[in-house]
Amino acid sequence: MDNSGLLDFFKALADANRLKIIGLLAQESFTVEQLAAVLKLRPSTISHHLSRLSKVGLVSARAEGYYNLYQLETVMLEKMARRLLSKKTLPAIVADVDLEAYDRKVLADFSTPDGRLKTIPARRKKLMIVLRHIVKDFKPGIRYPEMQVNQILAEYHQDTATLRRELVGFGLLERERGEYWLAEKVGNKG
Amino acid sequence: MDNSGLLDFFKALADANRLKIIGLLAQESFTVEQLAAVLKLRPSTISHHLSRLSKVGLVSARAEGYYNLYQLETVMLEKMARRLLSKKTLPAIVADVDLEAYDRKVLADFSTPDGRLKTIPARRKKLMIVLRHIVKDFKPGIRYPEMQVNQILAEYHQDTATLRRELVGFGLLERERGEYWLAEKVGNKG
DNA sequence: TAATTAATTAGATATTTGCCTAATTAATTC
DNA sequence: GAATTAATTAGGCAAATATCTAATTAATTA
Numbered sequence: 437m438d439n440s441g442l443l444d445f446f447k448a449l450a451d452a453n454r455l456k457i458i459g460l461l462a463q464e465s466f467t468v469e470q471l472a473a474v475l476k477l478r479p480s481t482i483s484h485h486l487s488r489l490s491k492v493g494l495v496s497a498r499a500e501g502y503y504n505l506y507q508l509e510t511v512m513l514e515k516m517a518r519r520l521l522s523k524k525t526l527p528a529i530v531a532d533v534d535l536e537a538y539d540r541k542v543l544a545d546f547s548t549p550d551g552r553l554k555t556i557p558a559r560r561k562k563l564m565i566v567l568r569h570i571v572k573d574f575k576p577g578i579r580y581p582e583m584q585v586n587q588i589l590a591e592y593h594q595d596t597a598t599l600r601r602e603l604v605g606f607g608l609l610e611r612e613r614g615e616y617w618l619a620e621k622v623g624n625k626g
Numbered sequence: 627m628d629n630s631g632l633l634d635f636f637k638a639l640a641d642a643n644r645l646k647i648i649g650l651l652a653q654e655s656f657t658v659e660q661l662a663a664v665l666k667l668r669p670s671t672i673s674h675h676l677s678r679l680s681k682v683g684l685v686s687a688r689a690e691g692y693y694n695l696y697q698l699e700t701v702m703l704e705k706m707a708r709r710l711l712s713k714k715t716l717p718a719i720v721a722d723v724d725l726e727a728y729d730r731k732v733l734a735d736f737s738t739p740d741g742r743l744k745t746i747p748a749r750r751k752k753l754m755i756v757l758r759h760i761v762k763d764f765k766p767g768i769r770y771p772e773m774q775v776n777q778i779l780a781e782y783h784q785d786t787a788t789l790r791r792e793l794v795g796f797g798l799l800e801r802e803r804g805e806y807w808l809a810e811k812v813g814n815k816g
Numbered sequence: 817t818a819a820t821t822a823a824t825t826a827g828a829t830a831t832t833t834g835c836c837t838a839a840t841t842a843a844t845t846c
Numbered sequence: 847g848a849a850t851t852a853a854t855t856a857g858g859c860a861a862a863t864a865t866c867t868a869a870t871t872a873a874t875t876a
Contacts, residue, residue, distance in 0.1 A: 450640035459719030473728035481835050520707035529649030538663035671865055
């Protein structure tokens with residue numbers, strides 16, 4: 437569900453020095469000044485890194501008198517690691533992705549503006565996409581004589597024989613004694 | 627031990643589109659072309675991302691006829707997630723870090739070139755570092771009369787009284803009947 | 817064999833971001 | 847209260863990198 441955060445989490449850890457900070461804080465708390473000396477960076481740079489880490493909840497600061505003692509939030513680290521192991525995490529990342537885009541692109545590539553086929557795809561994968569589009573013109577439960585099938589297919593391409601044969605071959609239409617009908621849906625992708 | 631890899635792993639996942647690729651491949655295999663359409667990027671860009679992901683072993687390609695079908699290496703993902711949960715991973719990251727740098731910097735900041743103290747640190751944290759440095763001049767098992775203690779401390783700063791008092795206060799020296807000696811080591815840091 | 821197509825690689829551009837210096841804020845000491 | 851100090855913030859520069867177009871490679875079809 438809550439996909440946000442995962443990317444920020446990885447970005448926070450995708451830097452050598454920030455990773456070292458995490459490693460250091462795993463052992464004890466450090467001040468900005470100490471981290472700067474140990475990692476040979478300016479305090480302002482350390483501050484910047486700590487701010488990024490704290491933004492995703494991986495570290496927190498605790499004022500100790502004059503100093504800011506930074507400490508690792510191991511709970512958050514474990515939480516994220518466990519999230520990576522969960523089956524639900526990865527699918528959630530693509531919740532808002534346009535999965536139909538490829539099919540649309542293939543259809544667009546092979547279609548003229550008025551919806552006819554420029555050519556019949558040679559690639560099985562793309563042929564399948566085109567055929568599944570065409571087959572939407574057939575209604576379930578109706579038996580179509582071959583002549584009527586050709587009439588429908590002619591809207592897409594002159595070579596109705598090939599289209600007809602492939603529709604049957606791919607299992608989208610069924611045929612018996614010169615009549616055709618829509619096959620039961622099978623989650624077949626190609 | 628083998629720290630390398632962790633950083634590359636995070637870097638590989640620290641990009642929105644690569645994360646989406648991982649999310650998509652978690653559900654089924656995809657070709658470069660498909661991913662390009664779905665993510666609205668050029669195939670060359672997808673190729674580049676897949677190359678980075680494959681370099682850290684997160685995805686692999688399998689030639690299916692004409693196409694290159696990319697698939698997620700879930701084993702690697704799980705392996706890395708589990709590594710994050712291991713107690714040994716984080717300390718290993720800082721194996722090659724110069725932990726003494728801070729102490730050295732503090733000593734340098736407060737010392738003149740010939741090793742005397744410019745001032746006695748006001749901050750307890752830094753005073754402790756300086757005192758621990760000075761106390762190295764005392765040998766274990768020997769009882770020093772106060773006059774001798776002052777002699778040693780005078781090498782560092784004229785205010786021997788303060789140094790002496792703080793050494794005792796911080797528990798680095800012990801005192802009884804006008805004699806001083808090195809305290810037993812206690813893993814005290816400040 | 818020639819033409820098409822999926823994928824990769826090379827090269828260029830633009831964005832991101834790590835790091836610095838300088839300025840500012842907040843807390844502490846003299 | 848003035849001076850010092852730890853930390854953060856702001857602004858700028860340089861290195862890394864995400865993306866694109868163009869060229870190349872490898873496989874397939876006509």
